[in-house]
Amino acid sequence: MVAITTFLSLLAAASTAAAQSQNATLRYMPFGDSITEIICWRSKLWNKLQTTEWSSVDFVGSGKTENNCRDTKYDRDNEGHSGFLAINIANQKQLVGWLQRNPADVITMHLGTNDIVQQNKNVNDIIAAFTTLVQQMRDHNxxxxxxxxxxxxxxxxxxxxKVQQLNAAIPTWAAxxxxxxxxxxxxxxxxxxxxSGDNRDGVHPNDAGDTKMMNKWYPAIIKAFEAAKADKTAEL
Known part of the structure; x- marks a missing residue:
């Protein structure tokens, strides 16, 4: 009888742990400038996730504006900031506060456009800002x-x-x-x-551009979700 009771207790504990693992909500922050804020790839991404095991992922961030995506359902939360420079966000430690208010397990970053267009910043300075931002992410989590x-x-x-120069520097920096x-x-x-064809105004994606961006993000985001879920499961 003792052995049966012990077995049942272990089985119940395993079931509880499995349920907790399934219910552990992942928190995802779309982070960047206006190409994260005033676009619709986030809406398209959220809708695509609804047909997968990741339908309960919580998009997080201080931004909640609907951007004429004709979608009343999607989770609008994001940390996109129109006109912001990567260098300024890093140096002013703005991401630190954003993550304190909206903790995240996974983050996407599309930054550098304004550094180039507004102030013609040096690529090395933008990459240095990326390094600072990554450290701020890891200090948080x-x-x-x-x-x-x-x-x-x-x-x-x-x-x-210069966009191409920045893009060419990113893989080595990331490694x-x-x-x-x-x-x-x-x-x-x-x-x-x-x-020209995938931007509505030369800077921000149109519907076709939003779809292309979402499809590019999607495989990497799924890998990130899988890795974050494995962390949460290991913590149980």
Whole structure:
């Protein structure tokens, strides 16, 4: 009888742990500038996730504005900030406060456009800001799963040469910053994206551009979710 009782207790504990693992909500922060804030790839991503095991993932962030996506259902929370520079966000430690208010397990980052367009910042300075931002993410959560974009092209001005220079620097930088417990995935949002045809105003994606961005993000985000879920399961 004692053996049966012990077995049943162990079985109940295992069932409880499995249920907790299934119910542990992952928190995902879309982070960046206006190409994260005033677009619709987030809506498309949320809807695609609804048909998967990741339908309960909680999008987090201080931004909650609907951006004419004609979608009343999606989780609008994000940390996209129109006009913001990566260098300023890093130096002013703005991400530190955003993560304190909205903790995250997974984060995507599409930044650098405004650094180039507004102030023609040096690529090395932008990359240094990325390093600072990654450290701030890990100070908040040592096991943060990070997805970084090689940013989309522009359809105005002569900025794409520097965009390409930044994008070329990102993979080597990411490999240097990568950690087993806090991996970085690089997503090429530049290749196959037309700065004129896939942007509605030369900067921000139109519907076709939003779809392309979502499809590029998706595989890496799923890998990040899987890694974050494994962490939560291991904690039980």
């Amino acid at each position: 040592p096991r943060m799963k990070i997805v970084v974009a090689q940013i989309i092209p522009l359809g105005l001005g002569n900025f794409n040469t 240097q910053q990568n950690k087993t417990e806090s991996p970085i995935w690089v997503v090429d949002q530049y290749t196959g994206f037309s700065g």
